[in-house]
Each structure stands twice: as structure tokens, then as C-alpha cells.
Amino acid sequence: MAFLDITGVRKAYGPNTVVHHVDLAIERGEFVSFLGPSGCGKTTTLRMVAGFETPSAGRVVIDGKDVTPLRPNQRNIGMVFQAYALFPNMTVAENVGFGLKVAGKPPAEIAPRVEEMLRLIKLPQLGGRYPYQLSGGQQQRVALARALAIKPKILLLDEPLSALDAKIRVSLREEIRAVQRQLGITTIYVTHDQEEALSMSDRIVVMNEGRIEQIGTPFEIYNFPRTRFVASFVGTLNLLEATVAPGGGRLEIDGQPVIARDGINGAAPGTSLTVALRPEAITITDAGGDRNRLAGTVEEVSFLGSVIRIRVRFRDNAVSLDTFNDPAIAPPERGKPVTVSFAHGDVHVLGAA
Amino acid sequence: MKRSTVGPWIAFGLGALYFLIPLIATFEFSLRMRRGTYSFDAYAVVFADPRFQASFSYSVLLALITIVLGVMLVVPTAYFIRLRLPKLAPLVEFITLLPLVIPAIVIVFGYLRLYNSSSWLPFTSNARATDLLLAFGYVTLALPYMYRAVDTGMRAIDVRTLTEAAESLGASWATILFRVIFPNVKVAILSGAFITFAVVMGEFTFASLLDRPAFGPYLQLIGANRAYEPAALAIIAFLVTWACMGLLQLVLAGARVARQR
Numbered sequence: 182m183a184f185l186d187i188t189g190v191r192k193a194y195g196p197n198t199v200v201h202h203v204d205l206a207i208e209r210g211e212f213v214s215f216l217g218p219s220g221c222g223k224t225t226t227l228r229m230v231a232g233f234e235t236p237s238a239g240r241v242v243i244d245g246k247d248v249t250p251l252r253p254n255q256r257n258i259g260m261v262f263q264a265y266a267l268f269p270n271m272t273v274a275e276n277v278g279f280g281l282k283v284a285g286k287p288p289a290e291i292a293p294r295v296e297e298m299l300r301l302i303k304l305p306q307l308g309g310r311y312p313y314q315l316s317g318g319q320q321q322r323v324a325l326a327r328a329l330a331i332k333p334k335i336l337l338l339d340e341p342l343s344a345l346d347a348k349i350r351v352s353l354r355e356e357i358r359a360v361q362r363q364l365g366i367t368t369i370y371v372t373h374d375q376e377e378a379l380s381m382s383d384r385i386v387v388m389n390e391g392r393i394e395q396i397g398t399p400f401e402i403y404n405f406p407r408t409r410f411v412a413s414f415v416g417t418l419n420l421l422e423a424t425v426a427p428g429g430g431r432l433e434i435d436g437q438p439v440i441a442r443d444g445i446n447g448a449a450p451g452t453s454l455t456v457a458l459r460p461e462a463i464t465i466t467d468a469g470g471d472r473n474r475l476a477g478t479v480e481e482v483s484f485l486g487s488v489i490r491i492r493v494r495f496r497d498n499a500v501s502l503d504t505f506n507d508p509a510i511a512p513p514e515r516g517k518p519v520t521v522s523f524a525h526g527d528v529h530v531l532g533a534a
Numbered sequence: 535m536k537r538s539t540v541g542p543w544i545a546f547g548l549g550a551l552y553f554l555i556p557l558i559a560t561f562e563f564s565l566r567m568r569r570g571t572y573s574f575d576a577y578a579v580v581f582a583d584p585r586f587q588a589s590f591s592y593s594v595l596l597a598l599i600t601i602v603l604g605v606m607l608v609v610p611t612a613y614f615i616r617l618r619l620p621k622l623a624p625l626v627e628f629i630t631l632l633p634l635v636i637p638a639i640v641i642v643f644g645y646l647r648l649y650n651s652s653s654w655l656p657f658t659s660n661a662r663a664t665d666l667l668l669a670f671g672y673v674t675l676a677l678p679y680m681y682r683a684v685d686t687g688m689r690a691i692d693v694r695t696l697t698e699a700a701e702s703l704g705a706s707w708a709t710i711l712f713r714v715i716f717p718n719v720k721v722a723i724l725s726g727a728f729i730t731f732a733v734v735m736g737e738f739t740f741a742s743l744l745d746r747p748a749f750g751p752y753l754q755l756i757g758a759n760r761a762y763e764p765a766a767l768a769i770i771a772f773l774v775t776w777a778c779m780g781l782l783q784l785v786l787a788g789a790r791v792a793r794q795r
């Protein structure tokens with residue numbers, strides 16, 4: 182049995198089911214992200230773990246204990262909100278110590294713990310300040326310290342960085358991850374930013390329309406998306422319409438043959454399938470060997486600095502690919518014919534289009 | 535081209551005169567008790583009158599009770615409406631506005647019918663119970679101001695997220711209300727309290743018809759029977775109200791400064 186077990190959890194508001202049958206097991210100390218577009222039910226699922234929403238069906242078990250009927254204040258969970266939610270009437274130290282004070286701990290025990298937490302988030306000097314005297318990034322770090330001070334069983338973060346500007350977002354996400362590793366605390370992190378999820382998580386749960394689309398490590402999710410949705414939501418994937426060639430077993434894209442190493446699940450000839458290709462799997466400089474090759478024309482060339490993004494059109498389909506900017510080689514010109522190539526193993530068949 | 539400010543100044547001047555002339559005239563009149571010279575005799579008489587002291591302190595006490603009852607009623611109501619039943623907000627807002635629409639005399643006649651000495655709840659059967667009924671009535675009268683002040687205060691903080699943050703840290707409802715919500719709407723509560731105080735100090739209809747020795751009926755009594763003292767009383771009542779408003783401004787300004795610091 183895993184540390185956190187979410188079993189058959191569903192949530193409906195009146196006639197609208199916003200979370201359908203979610204099953205998820207999270208191990209102790211794991212950092213798991215919920216990734217998905219707006220409105221897919223990430224927050225709702227997280228709030229059911231926290232106890233702010235009651236599941237319409239299913240159970241939430243933490244450390245062997247069924248917490249489904251418990252109120253949020255009985256679950257011992259640390260929560261960090263997008264809007265910081267520091268108590269404006271209390272100083273930083275009072276905010277961090279709030280949970281301990283509520284639990285009836287003596288001041289002699291609270292003070293050192295608050296100090297320890299402030300050192301953990303690298304703001305040991307700011308205990309006496311009020312929230313309005315802090316920057317957004319500092320406020321969110323204090324919110325993290327406040328959530329961790331009570332030694333919660335699980336840490337829940339709902340888009341904690343989305344109110345901050347890009348630079349702080351990157352440094353703070355590294356800091357959150359470092360603190361999480363240091364304490365070994367089981368964490369669920371909600372985000373709609375794929376870069377955030379990919380860079381921070383042990384595992385990612387990709388959600389769409391209230392369902393889990395795929396659960397896997399960032400490597401698995403990025404390289405082996407199992408559904409069309411995951412493929413299109415994570416990364417800048419190329420999606421191509423292919424048909425099964427006459428005779429079966431092979432594919433055709435705009436009339437040109439393509440082989441998928443993993444096969445096509447015995448789809449009948451003439452069937453339309455969607456095929457996914459990572460931009461970084463495609464090259465225009467032919468390395469030779471046994472690869473798929475598609476001839477097309479250069480449609481668009483965008484100079485992105487260290488990388489040049491090239492768009493190649495075949496007939497109905499087009500792909501984007503990235504090449505490194507090599508000052509010695511001029512980038513291809515628009516309208517020129519090119520042949521792109523990619524390994525058989527890089528062709529991912531996503532199912533019927 | 536510079537716009538002329540003469541028009542606005544004239545309008546402002548007329549408004550100020552409309553307000554100031556009666557006030558100055560009343561004040562001037564209140565100083566004329568001693569023949570041929572200005573003096574504060576009328577004030578001395580008023581302050582020395584035991585009925586003034588009694589009715590004034592009675593009304594102050596009643597105002598304080600009204601404030602406490604009103605805060606206890608309004609803060610949790612506004613809080614739970616915001617948190618749990620936002621759909622009911624328009625209804626509650628409408629209800630809290632009713633005391634401005636329904637004349638006090640209608641309300642008090644309703645009270646007398648409902649709570650007379652032969653009714654189920656004979657509030658008017660003895661003086662203490664009637665005092666309580668009067669306080670309840672004042673809570674109703676002050677409701678529009680108190681509710682609006684508190685609700686505005688709650689709008690300024692993110693009540694829902696603060697509540698959830700406190701809850702996830704293990705806080706109970708009572709703890710959340712007293713440690714998190716109350717301190718953060720303190721200024722709003724105070725401003726509601728000052729308005730309530732001013733309303734109660736000047737109220738006449740309820741106190742008179744329920745026959746309680748409040749400041750309002752005393753004002754009326756003196757006004758009907760004396761010459762100079764009513765003018766002095768009017769100025770005193772005005773100053774009390776004005777002091778309330780001044781304190782209100784001070785509190786609000788203090789809160790603004792604190793927030794900017």
C-alpha cells in the first residue's frame with residue numbers, strides 16, 4: 182500500500198462531473214505533479230486530498246488511514262496557495278508559528294521551530310516583518326514555511342508560482358524542490374506549466390477533462406506519450422496524419438512510406454492513424470543508415486538564437502524541427518526542397534485519428 | 535485655457551451656508567441665557583441636570599450593547615455568506631436595507647403588538663426586558679450601516695483562502711473567526727461601531743414609544759419646555775456625533791497609513 186492512496190475518486194457538482202474516477206498511488210517522499218489545461222480538475226482533485234471538497238465517490242487514504250470523512254483541520258496537511266494567503270494581521274514569525282500555536286504548543290517550542298523554518302527558506306532576518314512588507318517571492322516562501330512548520334504528512338501546492346514573474350519562478354521552483362528533498366516530504370504540485378512539471382517532478386500525472394491521461398516519470402511522459410492529448414499538451418510535438426499502407430504493417434504519410442518500430446497494433450489497411458514525432462528526433466542533415474525519410478519543402482525558418490526552428494511541409498502534413506545554429510552553415514532557404522529523416526523508433530503511433 | 539472655478543465655489547459656499555447658518559445661530563442662541571452677555575450658563579444647567587446625566591449614560595450604555603450585539607450578529611453572518619452561501623448575498627443585502635425603508639414607527643408598533651405583556655414573548659412586561667427589546671431594535675436600525683461596513687472590510691481580504699489556509703493548519707471555526715477574520719476586519723467593525731453609536735445617541739421614536747429614559751426623548755422633553763437649554767443640547771448632540779465621525783476618520787486614516795508603511 183502506498184503512502185497516499187486515491188481510489189476511485191469522483192467529484193460532481195450537480196449534474197456536472199468534473200473529476201471522473203481518479204486512481205492514484207503516491208509513495209512516501211515522492212514529488213508528484215498534476216499537469217493539465219485549465220479546468221481539467223487538478224485543483225478539485227487536490228482539494229479532495231486536502232479535505233476542502235468531499236468526493237462524490239471514492240476514498241483518500243493517507244499513511245494507512247482513511248481520511249475521507251475527516252475535516253481539513255484534522256488531516257495534518259500542509260497547503261500552499263496561488264494567492265500566498267498569509268495572514269495580513271500577523272508578522273512572518275507569527276504566520277509561520279500559527280499552526281503550532283493553534284495546536285497548543287508552548288512558546289518555548291514554537292520559537293525555535295519558527296527560526297528553523299525561516300532558515301530553511303533562507304529568510305532568517307524577516308521574522309518581524311508583516312506580509313505587505315515582503316515581495317511576492319518572499320511571501321510565497323513564507324507560505325511554504327508556514328505549511329511545513331506543522332510537520333504535515335503531505336504537502337500540497339496549487340500553482341504556487343503562477344503569480345510570480347518568470348525569473349523568480351525558475352529560482353523558486355528549484356528552491357521548493359530542494360526543500361522538499363531535504364525534508365523528504367510527500368508532495369503534490371499542481372501546475373499547468375509543462376516545463377515546471379517536467380523539471381521538478383518524480384512523476385507527472387497528466388489530466389484532461391477530469392480524467393488521468395497518463396502517469397509517468399518526466400522522461401516517460403515527454404518521450405513516450407500514450408495518448409494524443411498527452412502528446413500535444415507536453416512539448417512541441419509534431420502530430421501527423423498517417424494511413425496504413427495497402428497490405429498492412431506499414432504507414433504512409435502524404436503518400437511516402439514510414440516505418441514505426443513498435444508496429445501499428447494490427448490496424449487494417451486504409452485506417453487513419455495519428456503519429457507523433459518530437460522536433461528533436463528529426464534532422465535535415467541526413468546521417469545515413471536505416472531511417473525514415475520524407476521529402477518536402479522548407480515552409481518557415483525562425484531564428485531563435487542558439488537554435489533555428491525549421492518548418493517543413495510535405496503535402497497535407499508539416500513538421501517543425503530544431504537545428505543548432507552553426508555560424509559556418511547558412512540556414513536553409515524558404516521554398517527549397519529538403520528531405521528530413523528520423524529513426525523508426527521515434528515514430529509514436531497514437532491511435533485512430 | 536483655465537477653467538473657471540467660480541461656479542463650483544459658489545455651489546460649495548451655498549451648501550456650507552445651508553449647513554452652517556442654523557448651526558451658528560443655534561450656538562449663538564445657546565450662549566444668550568444670561569441677559570446682555572454671552573455665557574455657557576445653558577450648558578452648565580444642562581450638565582447639572584440629573585436627567586441629562588441619566589439619559590445620556592443610559593443611551594451610551596445602550597449604544598455599547600447595540601454595538602456588541604450587532605458585531606456578534608453581523609460578522610459571522612457576513613463571513614458565512616461570503617464563504618458558504620454567496621448565492622444568498624443579494625437577499626441578505628436586501629434584508630439589511632429594510633430598516634432604511636420601513637419607518638421606525640412601523641417597526642416599533644410591530645414590536646408592541648408582537649411582544650406586549652399578553653403575548654408569547656412579553657418583552658414589554660418589565661423595564662429590563664424592554665431595554666433588551668430596545669437594544670434589539672437598535673441593532674436592526676444600525677444593520678444597514680454595520681453590515682455594509684463589515685462586508686466591505688471582508689471584500690478587502692481574501693476570506694475564503696485565508697480560511698482555508700488556517701483550516702489546513704489545524705484551526706477550528708472559532709479560532710479562524712477570532713484570530714484571523716476579526717483582526718483583519720477590525721477597522722471595518724470600528725467604523726460600523728461609530729455609526730451605530732451616532733444612530734443610537736440620536737434615536738427618538740423607539741425609545742419614546744417603548745417609554746425608555748433615553749437621550750432622544752430627553753432632548754424632545756427639554757425642547758418642548760425650555761428656551762436656551764435645547765439649543766445647548768443640540769450643540770452637544772451635534773458634537774457627540776461629530777466626534778464619532780472624527781474618530782471614524784482617524785481610524786480609517788490610521789489603517790491606511792499602517793497599510794502603506
Ligand SMILES: Nc1ncnc2c1ncn2[C@@H]1O[C@H](COP(=O)(O)OP(=O)(O)OP(=O)(O)O)[C@@H](O)[C@H]1O
Binds near residue numbers: 217218225226373
Ligand atoms: N464549486 C464549484 N461548482 C461547480 N463547478 C465547479 C466548482 N469548482 C470547480 N468547478 C468546475 O470544475 C472544473 C474543474 O475545476 P478545477 O478548479 O479543478 O480546474 P483546474 O484544473 O484547477 O483549472 P485551473 O488550471 O484553471 O486552475 C471546472 O470546469 C470548474 O468550472
Ligand SMILES: [Mg+2]
Binds near residue numbers: 223224225339
Ligand atoms: Mg486550479
